[in-house]
Structures are given as C-alpha cells and as structure tokens.
Amino acid sequence: GAGVSQSPRYKVAKRGQDVALRCDPISGHVSLFWYQQALGQGPEFLTYFQNEAQLDKSGLPSDRFFAERPEGSVSTLKIQRTQQEDSAVYLCASSLRERPRGGANVLTFGAGSRLTVL
C-alpha cells in the first residue's frame, strides 16, 4: 500500500482484557518496528522485525506484551491482561532493509492505535 496502515485506530479495553493491534507495513519494506507513545512523550521503542525474525524485543515492558510477524508482512502486537499503564498510542513503522547510500534508516510511521484501558 501507499503507507503504513494500523487498526484499530481507537481501542477501549477494560482492565484485564486482551487486545490485539494490527499493522500493515508498506509493501516491500523488510523492517518493521513497534513503538509506544504515552501522552506528551516521545515514542519509545518496543520491538523490531526483519522479515519474520524478531531481532530485538528489548523494549517490551513485560511478558504481557507479545508481537509477531509470521509471514514477514503484517504484524500484530498483542497485550494480555491489560493494565491502565498500558494506555498509550502504539505506533508501527516500516523501513527498507538496505540503508540508502549516505542516508539514515528512515522510518515511515502509521497513524497509530490509541489504546485506553479503563
């Protein structure tokens, strides 16, 4: 597609519920990232995939958070037994695997999924 698509855009969950957030990256983008953005803060890294391989999950805050990308395209971020502190915008981003000559690893972000846990 033309951009990174995330769904749902808004999700309200009761404390203790499980949620699943979906990300459709740009077609052909090999790398996929999940970030968490609390209100008024910068995005915080959660996890990173290259194709279907999860290369870095050091930012996942607890074992309640799980991400997968089984076929190297669409990714799902799952949060089990949601807590109020999980309320945030969850951003997905994708990038080309190879760095452009002389350039940075530029990420293209989706609009995010806003999770509110009551």
Added chain:
Amino acid sequence: GESVGLHLPTLSVQEGDNSIINCAYSNSASDYFIWYKQESGKGPQFIIDIRSNMDKRQGQRVTVLLNKTVKHLSLQIAATQPGDSAVYFCAEDRSNTGKLIFGQGTTLQVKP
C-alpha cells in the same frame, strides 16, 4: 543512561519568522540524527537527517546543525508557516541497532 532530549517543551513564533528547535543528546555513538514532525492524530513524519560526520545539512526551508563538541542538534525552519505547527522530535539512529531513540519533543505553535 543514554538519552536524547529537548531544551524547551513549547516554542511559539509569529508566522513568517524563523524557528529554531534544539535538542541535546548524551550518546556519541550515533551514526545519524533525524528530525521528525508529528501533527495531532498522526504518526511522526520524517523531515531531515544528518550524518554524524557532518555539521550542517539543508533541505527545503529547513536546516539541521550538529555540534558534536557540545552534543547539540538544532532544526531551523525558515519563514515558519501555520502548517508547521506540530510536535518536533529529534531521534538518534545507530546502524548496529536498527532502532531509533526519540527525545521528548518540542511543540511548535505558529501565530498568524
């Protein structure tokens, strides 16, 4: 610990004036520094990047300056327009990690 942070949380400028948004970083191992713009309800959008061995890079109406001596980064926006109103983040890019580390952000408000 490592961090990428911003000096001022909010910057208010008059339309047509130049804007300067600052960022301080603590880790010198970055390969690139990148500026992102985030409008309300949207994800961050790439503006411009600068490699760590450069001290200045210009884009369309934007200039990024890097001072490695004092670990300081700035984004200059010329002739600021209402459409420039957003939160601006600097981010640190280290090629061996694949991830970006973002600062806290500066809100730019453009007054008509």
